[in-house]
Amino acid sequence: MIDLLIDVRLRQGEFVLSVRDEASVEVLGLFGPSGSGKTSLLEAIAGIRRPDAGEIRIGDRILFSSAKTIDVPARERHIGYVPQDALLFPNLDVTGNIRYGAKSADFESLIAILDLQALLDRRVGMLSGGEKQRVAIARAMMTRPSILLLDEPLAGVDRERREVILPYILRIRKEMHVPLIYVTHDEAELNSIADRVLRLGPQITQRSITA
């Protein structure tokens, strides 16, 4: 369980994404259609994108606060981020990717949990979508993050493989005791993993800017 405060106002093209949620969660599901700002919100939490205003607090740590002029840089946030396309570094092999941000000695256990032993020497270009996701999760987890952000981890994976990958994610949460923010636009996926859901959609959280 971790206490989260996400209170973010974020300009996004012609829209302003405005979200507020405060809760104690194990897995927060972020649900909404394409273009509703799910990825932007994750990027704001990870420290890659700067919100226009608001506050982001994870546990007792304020990561961003426009009122208190706090903006902790991404590299000091200790947040694991797994983007939708995994973004494995193409110049490094699987082991090089996993060890990139290594702070922990959890390498062996992560390899076991995510079943990566056979992939360690491969070039990342040779991996399937699901394999890339598992490697990206291991890479993020090696930094011992206080929370793991997963952006539609099953989006690039066919239906049969989804049933294989989801248990890996559940094992990571359970065995490494890490809270998750899990983005999806699949309601069934959401119900199987999230204990709280934050719904993003034009009718609730976005409004057009009127000049």
Next chain:
Amino acid sequence: MSAETWAIARFTVLMASLATLLVLPPAIAIGWLLARRTFPGKTLLETIVSLPLVLPPVATGLLLLWLFGRRSPVGQALDAIGIDVIFTWKAVVLSMMVISFPLVARSVRAGIEQVDRRYEDLAATLGAGSLRILRTITLPLASRGIAAGAVLGFSRALGEFGATIMVAGAIPGRTRTLAVGIYTLVETGREEAAWSLLLVSALLAFGAIYVSNRLVDQKGRS
């Protein structure tokens, strides 16, 4: 081919290689700055970086002569620690560096701009600082652009004439490069010797541009 021709060719390749090696670190720094940072005076810096491309090389040579001559503070400071630049091999390297710098910096910039910034952002979430991201992600992913820039800069250095003759002269065995050699041999009526230098120049230039084009082609395909 005469011993003189070989000596001039070897000297030129050595000087151009040294100039390329020395020009890479500042060209990478400026290329990265222009590709990845926004700051006041950026357009001014871009203009200054490109200046040696459009300024007559002889004019650039005159500026260097003034800057490193014994009457300038820089020249006096170097003289005080026993470093003589003008009319030595160091002046050859210096003029090659200044003339090839814009080509290398622009190529590095283009190479870095092609790297998806999201890789750099992601590396930051893994705890990496700017320098580590540059060293482990940006530069390796931009390596073809950097290599193409280095080859292009080397080719330009090989053919450098105007600035070199101003600051280094054409001293046989000390500062005479292929381009300067061709000019002085023709001037002194030794056209046959000039032709053999021309042949070596053409072969070197062909090889360097071929390698540069191969690198750019591979970059386009990858």
